Amino acid sequence: MAVGTALSAVMMTAASAETRITYKSAKTGSSYYQMGVELAEAVKRGTDGDVIMTIEESQGSVQNVMEVRARGGDYVFTTPPSLATAAAAATGPFADKGHENFSEIRALFPIPSLTMHFVMSAETGATKLADIEGTSVLLGKGSFGATEGEKYIDLFGLAGKVEIADAELSNAVAALKNGQIDGFVTAGSWPAPNVIEAAASTPVTVLSMSEEEIAKTGRTAMTIPAGTYAGQSADIHTTSLPVMAFTTTAMDEDTAYLLTKTFWESKAEMAGVAPWWDGVNVDMLNQDGIAFHPGAVRYYDEQGIALPAAN
Template sequence: MRARFCSLFRTGGVLAFTLMMAGMGLDAHAQTRITYKSALAGTAYHQMGSELANVIRQGSDDAIVLTNEESQGSVQNVQEVMTRQGRYVFTAPPALVAQAVAGEGAFAGHEDERFAAIRGLFPMPSLTMHFVMAGDDGTASFDALRGQHVLIGRGTFSAGEAARYFQLFGLEGRVRLADASITNGPEALREGLIDAFVTASSYPTPNVIETASLVPITLISLTAEQIAQTGAVPQVIPGGTYPGIAQPTHTTSRPVIAYTTEQMDAETAYRLTKLFWEQKARLAEQAAWWAGVTPDLLAHMTTPLHPGALRYYDEVGTDLPVHVR
């Protein structure tokens, strides 16, 4: 009789706890679902999203699920802040987010207060500019693009940077631009429909590897003076990274941050940020591009961290610049 009473008491206690949680709008067994947008399928950043989703799910014992949606690129990622509700995470270069907040560039005429609510979580592998030409020259100078038919993509960070570089280095109006998605680059180069394409991604990037498996390629290598003109971070792609490219390629890179908005609750932002850093070593074991991600990259942000992410960095004693707090 006593055992039965204790059993009923325990059952009643569990029921009461469950009802209390329900009354508070909580579910101890519910999954936290997050929409994640980064890049087109087949690109390095879309692959990173899949890698990130896997380790977050495993590290949280299936409590947090990232849905890796395909995206047309960073511009779309930022623009969707205007319409997305709830838990939305996306990747973008800090400079692009700064443009959105200021209503400039691709965001001119879209002055939306939601852009001001963008908040940072953690760094991603940096974007590395790749200018890929047909041919077996290994590397070539930027002037080799003069008179060429070049695909720079639509709505991507690389498209904006490529146009800027053409202007900086005297090739504006001296290259013919192809109007197509960057996903068409490898096949279009193989078919001879274009002479070159531009993509920005961490190396080794899948679409460049794919291209090199179809046709011999040449990579554009910038001079030190040209790199300084861009204002970007110097980046060297080691020789041997891509088939047929034995020499190092001198190019540029830009930091990339995983962002959310103030609509994400602080607890989810905290847990997601904590899981990212706890699982980063596992990510680096899977793909080398994660190895270069460090908290120092947060200094490139132009917007503050999400309060939940900031809580994590303060807990572990991360030295943060004042402007990201």
């Protein structure tokens, strides 16, 4: 009996040593879902299997935040920092939907930003936003890129001067190659798979924005290095929406520390497989109004990495 009891105790200790995390990001098949898969593999390798991350499909960033209301300390999710702060303030999509757990949201680390790409056929000669006047452009529907693209067309006096193609973004590369459209707008991590495909199949130019234009959008500046896409000989200056991995104060400090440490120590290896991780750097930590989990703060303090003043 004593031997059996001791064996049971050992088995319970071994089982409790494994920490299981749910990671909720985006729809299956999207680049952000794939990032989650890559991150889960990195976490398993980097912790020798002590932390197992299960990827859960999501319908979008707002849903990810809303689920904080019912989730516990094993929940990690991705969202733009602006949505995390909106939830805590019960504004925007969270107006009249406030919950005490929203004030407990804490950041861990950044992931690749949603980066705007204005992709134009080289035949148009377009090199800047003003040059898309008189062209046909596919924006898609319902995505951040579509909404942001429409915003820029209005913001820079191009409304009514650009033909907006009525089609899904999934058809953009084929439509561009066949001459049905002159260009398309997409937002995603760089290098973006659909932009890679477009550049490989037909000569394209990804438009750059001036410093003044970027400032006018109110978004974060992003530079896509030369050579990222076929035929791209110079850096592309555009805008982006930061995205971060969050949890809540319900997660214990040691787990948050281990996740943050493993992410940064695995980033170079992940970038060797998927270059979009190259776009992540410590400068992305400086998001106004974002509080970091104490476990993450411990890691950044150890590394001498400065965080926003609120931390």
